[in-house]
Amino acid sequence: MRSSLISNRLLMILLAVLSFAAMQAFAESRYVTENSQAASMESCVAPTDLMRRNHMDFLQHGRDDTVRDGVRGLKYSLAECIDCHASRDAKGQAVSVTAEGEFCQACHGYVAVSPACFQCHRTTPDESGSGKSLGYRLDGHSRALDMQQPAGR
Amino acid sequence: MSNKSDQPSVERRQFIGGTLAAAGALTLAPGVILHAAGSADKTTSGASGEHRWGMLIDANKCADGCSACVDACNSEHGLTDLGRPETDAVWIRPVKLKDKQTGHVDRLVMMCQHCEHPPCVDVCPTNASFKRIDGVVLVDRHRCIGCRYCMMACPYKARSFVHEALSEQSVAAPRGKGCVEGCTLCVHRIDAGEMQTACQEACTREGHNAIVFGDMKDPDSEISRILKSHNSVQIRADLELNTGVRYLNL
Numbered sequence: 001m002r003s004s005l006i007s008n009r010l011l012m013i014l015l016a017v018l019s020f021a022a023m024q025a026f027a028e029s030r031y032v033t034e035n036s037q038a039a040s041m042e043s044c045v046a047p048t049d050l051m052r053r054n055h056m057d058f059l060q061h062g063r064d065d066t067v068r069d070g071v072r073g074l075k076y077s078l079a080e081c082i083d084c085h086a087s088r089d090a091k092g093q094a095v096s097v098t099a100e101g102e103f104c105q106a107c108h109g110y111v112a113v114s115p116a117c118f119q120c121h122r123t124t125p126d127e128s129g130s131g132k133s134l135g136y137r138l139d140g141h142s143r144a145l146d147m148q149q150p151a152g153r
Numbered sequence: 154m155s156n157k158s159d160q161p162s163v164e165r166r167q168f169i170g171g172t173l174a175a176a177g178a179l180t181l182a183p184g185v186i187l188h189a190a191g192s193a194d195k196t197t198s199g200a201s202g203e204h205r206w207g208m209l210i211d212a213n214k215c216a217d218g219c220s221a222c223v224d225a226c227n228s229e230h231g232l233t234d235l236g237r238p239e240t241d242a243v244w245i246r247p248v249k250l251k252d253k254q255t256g257h258v259d260r261l262v263m264m265c266q267h268c269e270h271p272p273c274v275d276v277c278p279t280n281a282s283f284k285r286i287d288g289v290v291l292v293d294r295h296r297c298i299g300c301r302y303c304m305m306a307c308p309y310k311a312r313s314f315v316h317e318a319l320s321e322q323s324v325a326a327p328r329g330k331g332c333v334e335g336c337t338l339c340v341h342r343i344d345a346g347e348m349q350t351a352c353q354e355a356c357t358r359e360g361h362n363a364i365v366f367g368d369m370k371d372p373d374s375e376i377s378r379i380l381k382s383h384n385s386v387q388i389r390a391d392l393e394l395n396t397g398v399r400y401l402n403l
Contacts, residue, residue, distance in 0.1 A: 120319075
């Protein structure tokens with residue numbers, strides 16, 4: 001009786017530890033492609049959960065401000081998404097974010113949406129330098145972003 | 154911003170994730186809190202009605218056989234030559250006018266005239282064709298349905314239609330199949346505070362100085378001073394569109 005109690009307790013503790021580790025791993029899991037600038041950063045311009053769910057709204061809101069009112073350098077910029085999230089192949093060439101398994105395509109394919117962004121917007125970082133005068137943050141956003149946003153923000 | 158009530162709130166997820174992560178972090182580095190290190194806010198204030206951007210083209214200075222402005226425009230905006238002149242996009246084009254009686258030839262470049270009262274905006278069914286508050290006439294490709302009414306309404310034949318799927322566009326000028334487009338007066342440069350269009354830059358570099366770009370509302374700008382002291386013309390002034398592109402010696 002006594003020995004089974006101990007083993008039950010041990011089992012419970014073991015389960016708790018394991019599930020805690022699993023949940024923590026889930027909470028910190030990354031959804032970026034290897035060899036992209038994003039892979040070396042702690043978070044996107046906003047917390048990952050927020051970006052994952054709302055990036056389309058952020059971009060849709062910002063596009064009118066930029067195209068119609070000329071407001072540039074917004075926090076949410078499609079050009080910056082691509083600069084940061086495009087991965088690089090073995091030769092250092094940027095891979096299209098809409099290529100099979102790449103950052104944009106992988107998720108859009110999974111949820112079966114086909115956004116029209118890339119009919120007009122390029123899918124690799126523009127390295128010709130023509131965007132340098134745009135006020136776009138080609139150097140990527142600040143690397144010292146929050147690692148953890150305080151709750152309630 | 155969004156109202157997706159069918160999904161659990163992000164805040165709740167963050168709380169759960171954050172609590173777990175905090176519990177983990179607590180044992181590793183108690184008392185360490187990471188703050189945002191003030192990321193520089195680079196958001197610009199946008200177009201202002203205190204300006205009206207315009208351009209002045211001196212027909213006398215426009216050199217025969219020179220295509221520097223056209224090439225510069227093409228490379229700035231990623232307009233690729235697909236070898237199909239009937240459908241390739243043209244934002245700025247050289248025009249020759251010959252007076253048959255006297256044989257006098259006028260050379261000039263024609264592009265979107267950035268009218269104060271643009272006919273393309275009047276006819277657009279989706280408000281894709283619009284005039285910015287600073288006088289720049291643009292196409293919002295997010296709304297353009299490619300009907301091409303604006304192309305028919307434009308007295309200057311200044312707009313092009315993209316017939317073919319594109320890739321590797323310039324980040325300065327996202328453009329794609331099924332949309333109408335035209336000269337943007339290098340609006341990406343204006344917004345970045347660079348007061349020189351690609352065509353003007355190229356023309357000056359070639360030593361012709363046929364193009365002057367500037368603020369027509371600023372009485373001290375070069376364009377305003379020349380417009381005041383010289384007799385400039387608007388093409389098809391009879392339409393009373395009050396164009397933003399003016400011509401000298403025409």
